[in-house]
Amino acid sequence: VDKKVKPVAGTMPEEARVIRQFPEDPLASLPPLSPIVPDFVPTAKLTAERMEKININPDGYLWPEEERLFLHILQVNEKSIAFQDSDRGTLRDDYFSPYIMPVVPHAAWKEPNIPIAPGIKEKSSYRSRWFCVLKKNGDLRIVHDLQPLNRVSIRDAGAPPIMDDFVEPFAGYRCYTVFDLY
Template structure:
């Protein structure tokens, strides 16, 4: 990472600060789902999905081709071990299908969960994100550094039990 920084773009002190932050926050770096965590429930409470009244559904499963079946099972088990999937006795079941990735990819398949029915009963959040310019201007005159989570996604927060 440090080799990719142009020599004239940062001072030696700034480069030393980057190196220090990387070493101090080494556990913040995740390169697969098993290393990845979730946002702290202290700051981000479980998310309750607001929905309209509806009847629970049981979608028929989409057959998994035998050629990738073992890969699909392995990916699902890896996701369970990483805490992304868990066994359930829910009244709902959405279909999923797997897409084979390029040979040599890790994982070898991508799991796609069909959430169209969930989307049809979900009440969209109307809150807008904060104005980034106003947010940045509040730090004028201050020295700061930040870490950005480029590996977070829909599973960065826990979903509430009711949802």
């Protein structure tokens, strides 16, 4: 950590800029909500066990009708929820261009690593070091040493959004994020 390598300062290439566009109104294709909300029935993706893990209304903040509506909205939009890596998708190319990671000209590196059994080793033009650290609960966390990648990556100098402006409209409301659901 004391030898931290930061991305290279440089101009973001034009072909690496993310293009954001809305070819159609995404809200126009939302399925209409029925004024009478049906009771939740578990599906293959939204099983009773998974819904128990999500724990939608732990302290009773929502009224029973609101909780049923929330469950119904989750069920209607279950394709957008990922419980495992195979469920994850990508953003549609007609809304966002694919992300290109710009780098400066460089030679591919192959850093030595802990030996891997030949039966599971794959060939790659890049190979970075990794190591494990012990978590508080005793599990191991893999840490990838990406300092060589940072040496050749061009820093994206785009300013992040001002968090106060982003968060203020949600004051006083409960919000679930992708981090809560996956």
